[in-house]
Amino acid sequence: MTDTPGAAPHAPTVPAVELSGVGRTFETRGQRRRVLRDVSLRIPARSIVAIIGASGSGKSTLLRLIGGLGKPSDGTVSIDGTPVVAYDRRCAFAFQEPRLLPWRTVERNVAYGLPRSQDREAGARRVRELLGLVGLADFAGHRPRQISGGMAQRTSLARALARTPRVLLLDEPFGALDALTRLRMHDLLLDVHAAEPTTVVFVTHDVDEALVLADTIVVLGHDESSDEPGATILRTVSPEQPRPRDHAHPEFVALRHELLAALGVHLHSEI
Template structure:
């Protein structure tokens, strides 16, 4: 039976924008292939939720449904009580690849994310503000081939933020980066969220990343041996204020719990004292 999930309580001071609700969401691609079934989930404003699960379980499909890039076969998805529309302007998405236009500068690529109604003066100021936010103000005139992968991904993130989305959808945005750059990008995301709180849904294969960033971690898994469709099988609330200590033993225990939920066998080694 699909698991109904509700968010933690939100204080009175929380911004109202960015409340997300999924009710009985299903996505079927053919008579024999249902990827998602019975998704029940509520996201609070400014909450960071990470989504993990085995490859092919429908994580990216779920993000596309949330962003209005695809439509559910059944069920309903709303943002602030209103149904998600095709390419919903209240949401923005960033992908594993930066997907920058190579003939445009970083500033011009970020400007592509601005609402169409933005006038030139306001747009120029907004782009400069976002480049400063992600630490790229000095590289504004550079083209994608002239910057590192991490810088290109920062530009992609700035482009997604350009429309001031209520819900930011991130599909393994740091998966292609080297380990050190990945850690720095995780911290940058938290800094951006602290300065501009918005609801974030991030898909990742990295359990440690999921626990470091999220208020809650959502595990998607197949419903059963006779049903390959995925639903929410577990939700874990992550304790502690961000930024967290990556070496926190609490996170280590949750990591083991999530790996077990993914079907990954974990072994505990106890330290033996030398007599």
């Protein structure tokens, strides 16, 4: 267990992503609402980082700031030491809804994520490689209405990986899936991460999902010891248990209690 932001076992020391004093304030009809304040975090290259927190704690806002889909009101975000100032093509997003184009086949939806400058033949090879990686090679010619929700989410993941992003940003990517499909997607994400040279940052409400997948888990929330508005990092933990992680392992159980307590949920016993 550790409270060192961004630490990940055996990860490179140079961060792929660095946030320094990041804050975000929204203005609506003359009203100011501070969502995030003083968020500082170093995310090592090729690590998996989970962001958890209560609804409205700014998790998705933080993810969007990393990818340049919004600008911080305070502080800086950088990737490989270069500031993020607008939508950053070193990043790719996948969301809870697959957002596939219904008139395109699975293969063509994945190809939509390729860089515009990609050579056609090389692009076709990349698409075939990704379809094989996510287990959809036999469904390349199917349209979204002809595949399951889990397959659609795998297609979305392959599309996000099409241009080999430096940072893969996932916003509740498995939240709409049934329990069994969700478990299969966990295994798939770990397989993809092992095969692809990318850093993964994902938002989830599920503490167990964070513990199963992440090298580092970041808890966002309001600091009760401060009168300042806006969520900040309450704590980070980095499981020492190697993957695949056993839910019954003492460290897993202890970290689960610790993270739930940080979210304001106190369990008297394991169910």
